[in-house]
Amino acid sequence: MINLLLLVVAELKELSPEVVRAGADLRVVVGRIARRLRQAHEVGDVTLSDVSVLARLDRDGPNTPSALAELERIRPQAMGVTLSALEGRGLVTRQADGKDGRKLLTSITDAGRTMLSERRSASVQRLTRALAEEFTAAERRKLLAVLPLLDRLAERL
16 A cells, blocks of 8 residues: 555656655654654753754854744744743853844853753764664664765755
C-alpha cells in the first residue's frame, strides 16, 4: 500500500518513485533520531528549539527576534515565546540596537553558552557512544561522508 501511495505521489509531482521513497525514509529516520535525543533530556531542560536558537546566537552573534524567527523558520510569535523563556532562565539578554533604537537585539549570555556546551556534550556523548559501540570504522566514514549532503538538505527545507 505504501509503495502504491509513493508511486501516486511521484507521478503527481513528476518525481521518480525512488526520490519520493528516499524523502519518506529520510523523514522517518531523522525524526526517530531527533525524538531519541529529545527523550534523553530531563523535564524542564531546554528544548531542541531553545538549543537551536542558543546555537545560532552563539555562532552568528546578536540578532533581532524577527530575523531569528525567519532563520529558524517559525512564526515571530513563537520566537517571542522562546526568547521570553530563555531570557527568564538567564540564557539570553535583550537590549536596544545601537544603530536603531526601535529594534531589540537578543544575545546569548555566559549562562546560555554554558547550557549550550553542557547540552551539546550530553548529546554528543550519546551519539559518540552509539557510533563507537554499534558501527564499524567503515560505517562511521560513510556517515561522515553524507553529513555535508544532509546539511545542504536542511538548508533547502
